[in-house]
Amino acid sequence: MKIDILSLFPEMFEGPLHESIVGKALEKNLLQVKITNYRDFTKDRQHHVDDYPYGGGAGMLLQAQPIFDALDEVKKNSEEVGKVILLDPAGKKFDQSVASDLAKEKHLTFICGHYEGYDERIRTQVTDEISLGDYVLTGGELGAMVILDATVRLIPGVLGNKASAGDDSFSAGLLEYPQYTRPAVYRGLKVPDVLLSGNHQKIAQWRNYQALKRTYLRRPDLLLNMKLDAEQCSWLKKIKKEYKSEL
Ligand code: 21W
Secondary structure: OEEEEEEOOHHHHHHHHHOHHHHHHHHOOOOEEEEEEHHHHOOOOOOOOEEOOOOOOOOOEEOHHHHHHHHHHHHHOOOOOOEEEEEEEEEEEOOHHHHHHHOOOOEEEEEOOOOOOEOHHHHHHOOEEEEOOOOOOOOOHHHHHHHHHHHHOOOOOOOOOOOOHHHOHHHHOOOOOOOOOOOOEEOOEEOOHHHHOOOHHHHHHHHHHHHHHHHHHHOOHHHHOOOOOHHHHHHHHHHHHHHHHHO
């Protein structure tokens, strides 16, 4: 996959791109990332990229010209321009299903805003507008990094075969079951007996039950649009009864 990032702050990407799994994907050439600075496309002597909003109001806006020109440069240098993604608080909320759609693309371009936003006309150049969620950031850079991180780990070959992306809680639709590692007792806190039993069928059953219980108690919204099998349905009834008696 090839990813272009347009930003005023290229240095913000150094850490996240070069460590851990994404860093390895770059080394293995499963991923190429190019960062382009809008500042390199300004036409005036002082290299301004921002200006005051027409009609007044607080703050400054990224101007259309440096963004359009930076994007034109990206298009000129790519055989195939895939999705052009605007990071925007008013965009579609990012989640795992968006990540798996993006992971199928050959080329992604992220347009990061800063200051109080950008000239509205940039929206004519994008295929997607994505938000991280309902809180205010200082710019789109962290959004681009989150989306890149969640997307790149889904590219075949990026994760070792030890950790398969298909096992993720959100791809199964439930929260993850509790996990433990050695020692079996720490500060008096015991690992559940079943996990030490060596009975793999019992362990799998316990994990499925715990995942369902945790999802029901913490994120019941995730269960609304999910198909549960017969065993899960009967567990859920039991969990609901138990929970009611605790209230
Ligand atoms: C914050 C841009 C506030 C614009 C109209 C009138 C990218 C982001 C961002 C930012 C405003 C994402 C205004 C979740 C985010 C981002 C910077 C609003 C004021 N507009 N996901 N007045 N949250 N944020 N501008 O903030 O660029 S993805």
